Amino acid sequence: MTHLKKAALLVALLAVSACTNPDRFGNGDGGGPGGIESAELGSPGDPTSPAYFQQTIGDRVLFAVDESTLSPEARSILSEQAIWLLDNRDYNAVIEGHADEQGTREYNLALGARRASAVQQFLIAQGVSPDRLQTVTYGKERPLEVCSAESCYAKNRRAVTVITAGGIS
Amino acid sequence: MKKLAALSVILTCLALLAAPVAQAQERSGPLRIILDNPTIEPMPVALPQFIAETPNARDYAESISRVIASDLIGTGLFREIPRNSFIQQVTSFDSPVQYADWRAINSQALLTGAVSLDSSGRLVLKFRLFDVFAGKQLGEGLQFGGPATSWRRMAHKVADAVYARITGETGYFDSRVVFVAESGPKNNRRKRIAIMDYDGANVQYLTDASSIVIAPRFSPNGDRILYTSYDTGFPQVTVLDVSNARGRQLDMPAKTMSFAPRFSPDGRTIVFSLTEGGNTDIFRMDVNGGSMARLTSTPAIETAPSFSPDGRQIVFESDRSGSQQLYIMPVGGGEAKRISFGQGRYGTPVWSPRGDLIAFTKQNNGRFHIGVMRTDGSGERLLTASFLDEGPTWSPNGRVIMFTRESQGADGAPALYSVDISGRNLRRVPIDGAASDPSWSPLLP
Numbered sequence: 001m002t003h004l005k006k007a008a009l010l011v012a013l014l015a016v017s018a019c020t021n022p023d024r025f026g027n028g029d030g031g032g033p034g035g036i037e038s039a040e041l042g043s044p045g046d047p048t049s050p051a052y053f054q055q056t057i058g059d060r061v062l063f064a065v066d067e068s069t070l071s072p073e074a075r076s077i078l079s080e081q082a083i084w085l086l087d088n089r090d091y092n093a094v095i096e097g098h099a100d101e102q103g104t105r106e107y108n109l110a111l112g113a114r115r116a117s118a119v120q121q122f123l124i125a126q127g128v129s130p131d132r133l134q135t136v137t138y139g140k141e142r143p144l145e146v147c148s149a150e151s152c153y154a155k156n157r158r159a160v161t162v163i164t165a166g167g168i169s
Numbered sequence: 170m171k172k173l174a175a176l177s178v179i180l181t182c183l184a185l186l187a188a189p190v191a192q193a194q195e196r197s198g199p200l201r202i203i204l205d206n207p208t209i210e211p212m213p214v215a216l217p218q219f220i221a222e223t224p225n226a227r228d229y230a231e232s233i234s235r236v237i238a239s240d241l242i243g244t245g246l247f248r249e250i251p252r253n254s255f256i257q258q259v260t261s262f263d264s265p266v267q268y269a270d271w272r273a274i275n276s277q278a279l280l281t282g283a284v285s286l287d288s289s290g291r292l293v294l295k296f297r298l299f300d301v302f303a304g305k306q307l308g309e310g311l312q313f314g315g316p317a318t319s320w321r322r323m324a325h326k327v328a329d330a331v332y333a334r335i336t337g338e339t340g341y342f343d344s345r346v347v348f349v350a351e352s353g354p355k356n357n358r359r360k361r362i363a364i365m366d367y368d369g370a371n372v373q374y375l376t377d378a379s380s381i382v383i384a385p386r387f388s389p390n391g392d393r394i395l396y397t398s399y400d401t402g403f404p405q406v407t408v409l410d411v412s413n414a415r416g417r418q419l420d421m422p423a424k425t426m427s428f429a430p431r432f433s434p435d436g437r438t439i440v441f442s443l444t445e446g447g448n449t450d451i452f453r454m455d456v457n458g459g460s461m462a463r464l465t466s467t468p469a470i471e472t473a474p475s476f477s478p479d480g481r482q483i484v485f486e487s488d489r490s491g492s493q494q495l496y497i498m499p500v501g502g503g504e505a506k507r508i509s510f511g512q513g514r515y516g517t518p519v520w521s522p523r524g525d526l527i528a529f530t531k532q533n534n535g536r537f538h539i540g541v542m543r544t545d546g547s548g549e550r551l552l553t554a555s556f557l558d559e560g561p562t563w564s565p566n567g568r569v570i571m572f573t574r575e576s577q578g579a580d581g582a583p584a585l586y587s588v589d590i591s592g593r594n595l596r597r598v599p600i601d602g603a604a605s606d607p608s609w610s611p612l613l614p
Contacts, residue, residue, distance in 0.1 A: 101557065102532075104516040104517050105384060107473075107493055109426075109449075109472070111470065114447050114448075117447020118447065135447070136404075137426060146579040148556070
């Protein structure tokens with residue numbers, strides 16, 4: 001990807017996240033409650049809207065400790081995600097891989113990358129073009145839940161498919 | 170971005186004539202702390218306030234005395250004798266030492282000094298160190314001169330000289346630490362690259378909090394810092410020039426993420442992790458650009474590479490065996506030898522500047538430890554234990570390790586701690602606010 005394209009993608013990313021996902025660069029990956037402008041997202045009842053993708057299908061899958069294999073539940077969610085992406089080709093996606101705090105910073109970056117990649121590979125296998133999917137790892141830098149217990153860790157070990165403006169290959 | 174004052178301060182240093190000797194008396198051995206001794210009793214030392222030889226140097230004399238005492242006592246190797254128990258009052262730098270008076274309060278060593286400030290703002294700091302029971306001066310008197318603004322560095326240099334004369338090893342006080350200054354709640358952390366004196370003083374920020382920054386590492390001469398930045402939205406290795414705080418992202422192949430960079434001992438090449446298609450391997454490249462060499466090639470996670478001080482080998486972590494373990498490979502890649510075999514998982518290995526030990530993070534039974542082992546994996550010792558300790562960095566003399574300790578729970582926050590490689594003297598580095606990912610500079614020139 002050229003720098004220009006990368007820059008364009010980022011501008012698009014920022015623009016989309018600014019309206020659909022106001023805390024993307026604030027509160028973790030923006031999965032926190034509240035603050036979502038439904039006008040920009042579209043209605044969760046509208047199957048072509050990012051809101052539908054995020055809330056009705058589910059934009060995230062969870063992982064077991066130190067694992068990047070997809071559970072049956074995860075595969076089921078990702079199959080729905082793939083169908084949505086195939087039906088809504090105006091959008092692309094950035095897949096964020098995250099880890100819980102039980103691990104060293106560097107290892108968790110690599111683990112987050114594995115998780116994001118597992119999701120990416122699954123979506124590609126379902127027919128989504130690789131050109132529409134980017135991955136990024138946050139390691140343990142962006143926890144969603146803040147307690148130091150398995151109840152929080154389970155939600156932090158996640159890969160989130162963030163819908164972005166499309167049109168860039 | 171804030172511009173930094175030049176790091177290097179030109180300090181002059183010259184030997185002074187020996188102090189007049191009041192009396193000389195022999196005793197069995199020299200004044201010496203053997204750092205490898207497993208049972209070190211802190212040595213009682215007398216640290217009378219340095220003399221202000223010009224009236225405008227009084228505040229400097231007081232502050233310099235305080236920093237020297239803090240350096241020495243902070244090692245855990247010395248115990249300061251309260252000044253109110255002194256018999257001889259040191260009123261002049263050249264007044265003869267009454268050894269009997271210092272012996273009577275069981276002071277093993279005595280440090281005297283004086284500070285003067287001339288009209289051009291130049292500070293002169295001189296000191297003498299005495300072996301009280303031998304009744305003689307230990308080494309020659311020394312004098313440091315420089316701009317008054319570098320009074321703190323001069324104080325550290327005095328403490329380094331005292332440490333060196335008593336332990337026979339180089340000190341570590343005139344050094345800096347680059348780290349990540351953190352603020353905000355756990356789910357909205359703001360991170361900035363910051364630099365400070367080793368003791369937490371003089372914190373300066375090198376980046377703003379606009380993107381995530383991770384794990385800064387000093388170049389061997391302290392002029393550059395490597396770190397991982399999310400400036401582009403993706404983790405990417407960045408090199409920053411300390412003198413102007415200007416950062417430059419290194420060119421990496423498209424659709425890759427890069428992190429965990431470290432300099433080679435000559436400062437020309439770097440090793441780092443590159444993630445492509447979800448797989449993380451170790452690569453080496455010229456820091457000024459050029460071709461990239463792949464050093465590992467497995468489907469496992471390979472990260473946290475660190476050079477040996479001779480630049481010939483690289484220690485790193487890999488989960489190729491199924492869990493995180495430590496390996497050593499030749500600098501050009503090739504067959505790696507596993508060195509960690511204990512219970513639990515091992516990560517973030519860092520080669521000691523002396524070459525003898527490797528510090529690491531260990532996870533076992535839900536606890537984190539900072540530990541050291543010899544380069545063949547033998548002699549493993551865990552120095553700390555907590556909810557989350559990670560990311561060791563070595564003092565320039567290889568005697569102390571600084572690391573990140575994060576507290577537990579929703580209000581948990583990281584702080585910097587240091588510990589002796591003996592496992593003694595665990596201390597929190599006093600910094601306002603949360604801090605993580607320390608990297609210790611070499612001793613400043």
